[in-house]
Amino acid sequence: MAYDYFNPGTLRFFLFDVHGADGLLAAGRYSHFDREAIGMLLDTLTDFSDRELYPYLREMDREPAYYRDGKIFVHPQFEKIFRMAGELGLIGASFDEEKGGMQLPSLVVNALYFIMEAANNHVTGYLGLTAGAANLILSFGNDELKKKYVPPMLSMEWGGTMCLTEPQAGSSLSDITTMAHPTESGHYLLRGQKVFISAGDHPYAENFVHLVLARLPDAPAGTKGISLFVVPKYRPDDTGRMEDNHVTVAGEFDKLGQRGYCTTHLVFGETGDCHGWLLGEAHQGLGYMFQLMNEARIATGRMGLGIASAAYYASLRYARERPQGRKLPTAGTKEIGAPQTPIVNHPDIRRMLLSQKAIVEGSLSLVLQTSYYVDKTRIATGTEKDNYELLLELLTPVVKTYPAEAGFQAVNQGLQILGGYGYMQDFELQQYLRDMRIISIYEGTTGIQSLDLLGRKMTMKNGAAFKALAREIQTVMEMAHGYDDLRVYAGQLGETLQATQQVLQTLLPHLLAGDQERYLADATVFMEMFGLLVVGWQWLKTGVTAKKGGSFEPDFYEAKLHTLKYFFHYELTKTTGLTAILLNREGLTLSSQPDYFD
Amino acid sequence: MKILVCITHVPDTTARIAFTDNNTRFDKTGVQYIIGPYDDYALARAVELKEQLGGSITALNVGGSETEPTIRKALAIGADDAVRVDAEPTDSFFVANQIAHVARDGHYDLILMGRESIDYNGGQVHGMVGELLGIPSVSPVMTLIVEGQKVKMTREIEGGKEFVEADMPLVAGCQEPIAEWKIPNMRGIMSARTKPLHVVAPVSDEQRTHVGSYELLPPKAGVKLVDPNDMAGLVNLLKNEAKVI
Numbered sequence: 019m020a021y022d023y024f025n026p027g028t029l030r031f032f033l034f035d036v037h038g039a040d041g042l043l044a045a046g047r048y049s050h051f052d053r054e055a056i057g058m059l060l061d062t063l064t065d066f067s068d069r070e071l072y073p074y075l076r077e078m079d080r081e082p083a084y085y086r087d088g089k090i091f092v093h094p095q096f097e098k099i100f101r102m103a104g105e106l107g108l109i110g111a112s113f114d115e116e117k118g119g120m121q122l123p124s125l126v127v128n129a130l131y132f133i134m135e136a137a138n139n140h141v142t143g144y145l146g147l148t149a150g151a152a153n154l155i156l157s158f159g160n161d162e163l164k165k166k167y168v169p170p171m172l173s174m175e176w177g178g179t180m181c182l183t184e185p186q187a188g189s190s191l192s193d194i195t196t197m198a199h200p201t202e203s204g205h206y207l208l209r210g211q212k213v214f215i216s217a218g219d220h221p222y223a224e225n226f227v228h229l230v231l232a233r234l235p236d237a238p239a240g241t242k243g244i245s246l247f248v249v250p251k252y253r254p255d256d257t258g259r260m261e262d263n264h265v266t267v268a269g270e271f272d273k274l275g276q277r278g279y280c281t282t283h284l285v286f287g288e289t290g291d292c293h294g295w296l297l298g299e300a301h302q303g304l305g306y307m308f309q310l311m312n313e314a315r316i317a318t319g320r321m322g323l324g325i326a327s328a329a330y331y332a333s334l335r336y337a338r339e340r341p342q343g344r345k346l347p348t349a350g351t352k353e354i355g356a357p358q359t360p361i362v363n364h365p366d367i368r369r370m371l372l373s374q375k376a377i378v379e380g381s382l383s384l385v386l387q388t389s390y391y392v393d394k395t396r397i398a399t400g401t402e403k404d405n406y407e408l409l410l411e412l413l414t415p416v417v418k419t420y421p422a423e424a425g426f427q428a429v430n431q432g433l434q435i436l437g438g439y440g441y442m443q444d445f446e447l448q449q450y451l452r453d454m455r456i457i458s459i460y461e462g463t464t465g466i467q468s469l470d471l472l473g474r475k476m477t478m479k480n481g482a483a484f485k486a487l488a489r490e491i492q493t494v495m496e497m498a499h500g501y502d503d504l505r506v507y508a509g510q511l512g513e514t515l516q517a518t519q520q521v522l523q524t525l526l527p528h529l530l531a532g533d534q535e536r537y538l539a540d541a542t543v544f545m546e547m548f549g550l551l552v553v554g555w556q557w558l559k560t561g562v563t564a565k566k567g568g569s570f571e572p573d574f575y576e577a578k579l580h581t582l583k584y585f586f587h588y589e590l591t592k593t594t595g596l597t598a599i600l601l602n603r604e605g606l607t608l609s610s611q612p613d614y615f616d
Numbered sequence: 617m618k619i620l621v622c623i624t625h626v627p628d629t630t631a632r633i634a635f636t637d638n639n640t641r642f643d644k645t646g647v648q649y650i651i652g653p654y655d656d657y658a659l660a661r662a663v664e665l666k667e668q669l670g671g672s673i674t675a676l677n678v679g680g681s682e683t684e685p686t687i688r689k690a691l692a693i694g695a696d697d698a699v700r701v702d703a704e705p706t707d708s709f710f711v712a713n714q715i716a717h718v719a720r721d722g723h724y725d726l727i728l729m730g731r732e733s734i735d736y737n738g739g740q741v742h743g744m745v746g747e748l749l750g751i752p753s754v755s756p757v758m759t760l761i762v763e764g765q766k767v768k769m770t771r772e773i774e775g776g777k778e779f780v781e782a783d784m785p786l787v788a789g790c791q792e793p794i795a796e797w798k799i800p801n802m803r804g805i806m807s808a809r810t811k812p813l814h815v816v817a818p819v820s821d822e823q824r825t826h827v828g829s830y831e832l833l834p835p836k837a838g839v840k841l842v843d844p845n846d847m848a849g850l851v852n853l854l855k856n857e858a859k860v861i
Contacts, residue, residue: 026648055805058689061650062799069797107802120802571646 022072023136023328026064027570028379030057031578033129036563037386042123045397050115056126063130066106067137070099075138078278079449083220085270090219090280097222099141104174109149117156118172124392128320128385135324139453140278144177144217146317150310151178151229155248158298158306163248167227177223180310181212181230181249181284188214189466191304192240196232196286198247198294208232208249208294209287211268218282219251219267226251228265229310230286230294231303238301246303247294249286264290275452314461315418316388322457323381326425329450330374333432336445337362337371340436361435369588370431376557376585377428379578381421383556388417405486412475412483413552415467420549422458429454468541471548476522477529484522491515491555497562503579504561507586511558514551514593521547521600539607540600547596554590557582617671617762619662620722622715622729622741623690624652624705625683629734639829642735651686654730658788660795661760662728663694669762672696674722678705678714684813692800692808703818707825710818712744717819719749724785726767731756731789742789752782755789 033039039056042048074095083092103109112127113119135142152171155163170176187193196210208230219226228249237243252260268283286292298306341358346365361367391413394406433440433447440447458464476484491511498508521544528537564578627633627647634643651659662673675695677683680702687698701714719727727749732739739755746753758777759770767786771778800808842850854861 050806052809054685054688055809057685058692058800058805058808059802061689062805066799102799105801106799111802120806122802 021331022068023331024133024324025331026060027574029060029129029132029382031563031568031570031574032379032382032386032560033125035566035568036383036560037125037390039123039125042125042390042393042397047121047397048123048393051122051126059122059126059130060133062106063133066102067134070095070102071134071138071141074278075140076446076449078138078140079275079453082272082277083270083280085267085282088267089221090267090270090282092220092222092280093278096141096144096220096278100144100174100222103145104172108145109152109174110172111149113149113153113156113172118169124389125386128316128389131317132320132324132327132382132385135321136327137324139321139325139328140276142317142321143276143279144220145174146314147180147217148174148176148178150313151180151227153313154229154246154297154306154310155227157309158246159248163295163297166254167248167250170225171227175223176225176227177217177220178227179215179218179229180307180314181215181218181228182307183212183214184210185213189463191231191244194231194233194244196230198232198234198245198296200234205293205295206232206234206247207287208247208292211283211285211288213283214271215282215284217280218284220280224252225254225260226265228284229297229307231307232294234300241304243301244303245300246297246306248297249292249294253293262290264288264292273456275449275455311461312414315414315467316385316392318457318460319381319388319417319419319421320385321460322421322425322454323378323385325450325454325457326374326381326421326428327378329429329432329447329454330371330378332446332450333374333435333440334362334371336436336439337367367435370435372581372584373588374428374431376581376589377421377424379560379581380553380556380585381425383560384413384417384420384553387556388413408479408483408486409490411478412471412487415462415471415475416545416549416552418461419458419464419467419471419545420553422454423464423546424549424553425457426451426454464545465542468545469538472525472541472544473534473538477526481522487552488515488519491551494555494559494562498558501562501565504558504565507558507561507582510586510590511551511554514554514590517593517597518548518551521597524601536605536608539605543596543599547593547600550590550593550596554585557585617665617669617726618722618724619665619671619673619726619728620676620715620719620724621655621659621662621673621690621695622676622727622745623655623659623686624730624733624735625649625677625679625686626652626733626735629653633832635830635832639831640827642830649683649686651689652730652733652735654732654734654789654791656730656797657792657794658728658730658790659690659693659695660798661790662726663798664795665726665760665762666694671725674699674724676715676718677701678703678711678818680704681815687813688808689800691811691813692804693798694804695811697812697814699814699816701818702815703821706823708738708740709744709824710822712741712748713820713822714818715741715745716748718816719745726762726784727787728760728790729787731791739789742787746787749785749787751785751787753787753789754780754782756791757788758791758794760788760790760794 078093081093107120110119111122112124115121131142148171152168155167171178184194198206198208200206230247230249231244232247233243250263251265253263254260264287266285266289268285271281338360340361342361344352344356345359345363391406391410398406429450433451436447439445495508495512498504525537561582564575628650631647636643666673673695675690675698677687678701691698699718705711729742742755743753754769756772757769758772761768765783767782769780771780
């Protein structure tokens with residue numbers, strides 16, 4: 019069967035069989051849903067995506083968001099999408115029931131968003147940012163803010179954004195200059211500008227609720243002086259009347275990809291009084307924002323997974339249909355007169371398809387594994403909860419980065435399968451490649467994620483997070499040892515785990531000596547190695563599940579085991595070279611001089 | 617207002633179709649099932665009418681227990697309760713007979729269903745139900761508006777439209793654009809678990825037609841490309857190979 023952008027059977031396999039959704043649903047917090055209801059949700063989101071999202075993907079690229087006369091315009095289909103998303107209950111899907119949400123497991127919510135993102139990656143950012151902003155207000159806002167702003171966000175009548183970046187302060191948020199001056203009325207007067215604001219304005223929301231990072235006049239320098247404010251586009255009064263809050267839309271960025279997803283430039287308080295309300299405590303804003311940022315990092319990795327999945331199925335469809343050349347002979351000479359064979363029969367095409375499948379399904383498993391830990395932090399208690407929080411913190415930069423970086427390579431292979439046609443606007447692969455490129459930049463670049471992984475997560479609490487992960491990996495390795503044909507892969511994963519430990523032991527003395535620059539110089543190389551280790555763990559877990567069998571046809575499980583073998587032979591082996599780079603003591607990136615680049 | 621919506625449990629439109637037992641039975645292996653797309657529109661219109669006028673919606677299906685996930689979906693979309701007649705839907709008359717029996721007891725104002733199912737495409741059940749109940753039956757209905765006891769409908773006819781009025785109760789075989797397509801929301805899916813789904817025995821097992829066998833369309837033949845300048849060659853192929861001129 020040909021799939022347009024994802025395989026529903028594979029999603030169900032990873033959701034229920036590999037990651038045990040049934041076990042989560044049995045827990046009290048999630049017991050109001052059962053497997054049949056989750057199945058219906060998956061079907062519903064597939065129907066929604068088939069009808070309302072996927073058919074508009076190409077149009078949203080060709081008719082991108084644009085700025086005119088102080089307003090942003092987006093594709094008209096968004097009006098219907100936002101209305102239906104609100105009616106569906108997507109915005110509050112994971113929120114507690116007492117906060118007006120559906121209290122669905124994050125595992126399920128991320129599976130639902132994955133379907134939508136594979137269908138059309140230009141859409142979910144609008145929903146996810148509104149959900150994230152509403153959740154921040156629910157977490158840290160007072161009752162008045164919650165009552166006034168959250169209900170219309172849950173129905174998608176109002177949109178939500180996060181406003182961090184300024185022209186002079188991107189990755190370095192400690193340098194933001196937007197100011198918030200207190201008034202006697204309790205609100206603050208905001209002044210400053212923010213750039214790269216996703217979903218910052220469009221005609222299909224009555225209002226926007228911007229969560230803005232800004233400084234108070236007496237704020238200490240650096241990130242410890244940043245506060246978070248609720249700044250609406252229009253100020254609602256107690257009677258529901260709306261007043262202009264002087265948030266000016268200064269422009270729309272013309273982007274390489276995701277052109278249907280608007281990216282705006284907002285100016286606060288230049289044309290009049292722009293009121294903001296402090297969220298939570300003063301100077302704690304960046305910490306609050308990280309709640310949203312951490313959710314957004316998982317969501318960004320998931321978005322990369324969605325695009326890579328869509329590119330995989332598009333290139334697979336093409337490879338099965340496109341006749342070109344003759345099969346290479348396995349004995350004797352090539353049959354020149356034979357009919358052309360579909361390109362899927364050429365070994366190099368199969369290698370690229372296997373590579374894509376290994377990356378896509380490995381990323382899917384990683385996204386769901388991380389989501390599972392999110393849920394466990396909500397239902398576990400005591401030391402068990404602490405353990406899941408460590409695992410979640412450790413995996414968050416990895417789940418952001420692996421689907422972004424490996425996913426880009428996967429999409430690139432998909433384009434390559436189409437040859438010259440892949441480069442043409444007539445086919446969707448070129449769009450997927452352009453859409454995909456931002457994923458390793460959003461929500462902290464790969465470099466930033468790598469610094470977070472090696473600089474913070476690997477060392478926090480004396481390496482407790484990495485020890486927790488090693489235990490999880492060991493558990494899967496022990497299960498794999500029970501199957502003759504998986505034992506060798508369990509051994510290979512164990513060697514990679516040991517190599518990772520060896521790299522850390524080699525690098526840590528630099529940190530202990532205070533030389534953070536040397537310790538972190540090759541953090542991105544470490545991220546690459548660590549990502550392969552983590553996804554290798556996910557493939558071995560998948561293999562153990564496939565060996566147990568279940569309700570799918572035998573070929574389904576055989577294909578999973580074959581892809582596992584591909585990953586271990588072609589991908590995980592790359593860690594040998596990465597280990598050599600990381601153990602090398604020359605420190606070439608540090609010793610290079612600026613004029614070497616002339 | 618009481619509305620009965622009859623839903624079919626049919627293979628997904630993308631399902632691979634195959635037959636077993638010497639081409640006498642449909643092969644259900646690996647097939648995903650959905651609410652018949654035309655029935656989906658009937659249900660969506662029923663939900664709109666309920667929102668507008670109040671009342672209740674009962675979803676009805678004739679089928680085995682394997683159809684219950686499909687029935688639950690109808691409950692999630694907006695039906696208040698459901699009835700499953702526990703029988704294999706063997707032919708149009710059998711199904712119509714079951715519907716008529718349930719409808720007779722339930723005193724429904726409107727009986728809505730799709731213009732046809734998308735598995736066997738009989739398109740006969742609505743007419744038979746109307747006849748069995750002695751009430752009007754209209755199909756294919758593209759718009760349906762209730763004004764008091766009167767129902768105003770638009771039918772699609774060859775080359776145009778027909779505007780029809782009838783008093784309730786009546787049967788309508790529906791098609792798009794009678795309502796905006798609906799999907800269940802999360803609260804609906806959650807509440808569908810607890811809505812009543814009554815299973816009743818069929819009233820008779822009378823089957824008036826029997827399928828001899830099924831046959832799939834022949835696979836598409838390869839395309840022959842003809843040079844635009846080779847008109848003689850094209851005519852020759854059309855005349856002697858395709859035999860269409």
